[in-house]
Each structure stands twice: as structure tokens, then as C-alpha cells.
Amino acid sequence: MAERKYIVFLGKDEIGIYTAQEIHEQFGILKKNVCKYAYAGTRYRGQYRFVTVQEPKKLPVEVREEWQEEWDAAAEVIRDVIDVEKLIREKWDSTVRPFHRPSDSIWRF
Known part of the structure; x- marks a missing residue:
């Protein structure tokens, strides 16, 4: 393992780069x-x-040359999943949500 190095300054002047041991x-x-x-x-x-x-x-x-194509393919899959989730959420909100009433509503049964 390489030792960490430090730049040593005397006032504003740089003296050099040394390890802690030096x-x-x-x-x-x-x-x-x-x-x-x-x-x-x-x-x-x-x-x-x-x-x-x-x-x-x-x-x-x-770093391989193919990583850009792999990244684009993975990003496209993620975007497709997000689009499907948005579609499901829209359908849920338009069909199921209107029938859901909060428990503190006066129309609860």
C-alpha cells in the first residue's frame, strides 16, 4: 500500500512533496x-x-468500447418499466381511486 503524500509549504512557498515518514x-x-x-x-x-x-x-x-451500448440498452429497459408503471398508476387513479373514500368521510359504510 502506498503511503499518503503531503505538500509541505513554508509560508506561501512550496518546499516539496513528502510522505509522513519523511x-x-x-x-x-x-x-x-x-x-x-x-x-x-x-x-x-x-x-x-x-x-x-x-x-x-x-x-x-x-473501460470497454461496448459499455456505451450496454448502458443505452439498460437505460432503455428502465425507461420502459417506468412508462409501464406510469400507465398502471394512471389507470389505477382513473378507475379505483374514485371509489375509495377516506375512513373519516361522512359517506363511509
């Missing part, structure tokens, strides 16, 4: 505190600031 060796700060300073955004000894390097997430598998 920062510990150079500056004497505990490794667990490097993460805390980076998360809080506070400065170590009033001058050093640590910013976590955000590495882009990698896709677990290669």
Missing part, C-alpha cells in the same frame, strides 16, 4: 500528527503547512 525525519513531527495538521489546516510551529495530495482514483477495470 516529514517526521526532516521536521521532527510525529507521523500521526502530520495527518492531523493537514486535516485541520493549521500550521506546524506557526510556519509549516501540510496539504494532502489527492491522487486520482483509478478504475478497477479497463
Whole structure:
């Protein structure tokens, strides 16, 4: 597993990119505190600031050329199901709902 990296700033100047272990060796700060300073955004000894390097997430598998067609086919199936559900809801509302009366109605029996 790769260690998280931090950009180290001295004031507004960037010093470099280091791991927590390297920062510990150079500056004497505990490794667990490097993460805390980076998360809080506070400065170590009033001058050093640590910013976590955000590495882009990698896709677990290669993107295939056919995925676009598969996605379109799946989306079409979902749209068809939604259309059928809307049709059923419209039929339900126009036929069954008019005969349903709330229990607190004066016309209940």
C-alpha cells in the first residue's frame, strides 16, 4: 500500500512533496500528527503547512468500447418499466381511486 503524500509549504512557498515518514525525519513531527495538521489546516510551529495530495482514483477495470451500448440498452429497459408503471398508476387513479373514500368521510359504510 502506498503511503499518503503531503505538500509541505513554508509560508506561501512550496518546499516539496513528502510522505509522513519523511516529514517526521526532516521536521521532527510525529507521523500521526502530520495527518492531523493537514486535516485541520493549521500550521506546524506557526510556519509549516501540510496539504494532502489527492491522487486520482483509478478504475478497477479497463473501460470497454461496448459499455456505451450496454448502458443505452439498460437505460432503455428502465425507461420502459417506468412508462409501464406510469400507465398502471394512471389507470389505477382513473378507475379505483374514485371509489375509495377516506375512513373519516361522512359517506363511509
